[in-house]
Amino acid sequence: MLLSPVRRAAVSTAALGLAVTGLTASPAVAHAEPVNTNAAVKVALTVQGPDGLLFKGRIRTKGHDVTTATGGTHKCDGTNGGAHATKVPTPTAALDDAARKKGFTWDGTWYASFDDFSVDTIKNVSGGGSAYWSIEVNGTPTPVGGCQFELEAGDRVSFTWTSF
Numbered sequence: 596m597l598l599s600p601v602r603r604a605a606v607s608t609a610a611l612g613l614a615v616t617g618l619t620a621s622p623a624v625a626h627a628e629p630v631n632t633n634a635a636v637k638v639a640l641t642v643q644g645p646d647g648l649l650f651k652g653r654i655r656t657k658g659h660d661v662t663t664a665t666g667g668t669h670k671c672d673g674t675n676g677g678a679h680a681t682k683v684p685t686p687t688a689a690l691d692d693a694a695r696k697k698g699f700t701w702d703g704t705w706y707a708s709f710d711d712f713s714v715d716t717i718k719n720v721s722g723g724g725s726a727y728w729s730i731e732v733n734g735t736p737t738p739v740g741g742c743q744f745e746l747e748a749g750d751r752v753s754f755t756w757t758s759f
Contacts, residue, residue: 633657633672633682636748640693643755644720650699656689656746658682666705666712671742676710678743686730686752687712687741711740717754726758 635657642650658672671691673683687703694701700719703712714728715721722728730737730744731753737744746752 632679632745633684636684636746636750638684638689638746638748638750638752640689641751641753641755642690642693642717643753644718645726645756645758649718649720650693650697652693652697654689654693654696656692657684658688658742659691661687661691661712661742663701663703663705663712665715666703669705669712669742671712673743673745675740675742678739679745684746685742686732686737686744686746686754687714689746689752690714690717690741690754709740711742714741714754720756722756726756729753729755729757731755 635655637653637655640650640652640654641648658670658674660668661671662668671685671688673679673685674681690701693699694717699717701714702716703714705712714730717728730741732744732746733751734753
């Protein structure tokens with residue numbers, strides 16, 4: 596069957612209209628891969644004990660597995676407790692990196708219910724039953740554990756011996 600030029604134009608326009616309507620009615624959905632934000636960052640780390648400064652320096656860090664004598668080996672990369680979808684630098688990973696790079700020790704208990712470490716001892720200074728190691732970033736206490744909080748380049752991280 597031969598179509599006249601007018602009919603051919605009308606059929607083509609109708610087909611194009613259906614195609615465009617179909618495209619606009621169901622937009623394409625982009626499935627982006629999660630971005631790996633675990634790039635190393637440089638932070639300022641301070642460890643303040645009951646009798647003075649125990650450590651102060653700039654540390655390059657990113658989220659990673661951490662091993663302590665008491666707590667064993669566990670991830671400490673921001674994915675703990677579902678805090679972040681991808682790995683990120685964290686305060687406890689920064690403490691661990693500083694200890695390894697600068698030759699001091701720290702220890703912490705692993706709490707599976709929190710999916711995080713509790714820092715118990717830094718440079719042989721323990722909180723015991725009367726104090727604990729608090730974590731602050733940029734002067735503000737972290738609202739989550741040290742393996743869950745995301746650090747950014749230039750952050751000021753403090754572990755401070757704090758009495759009850």
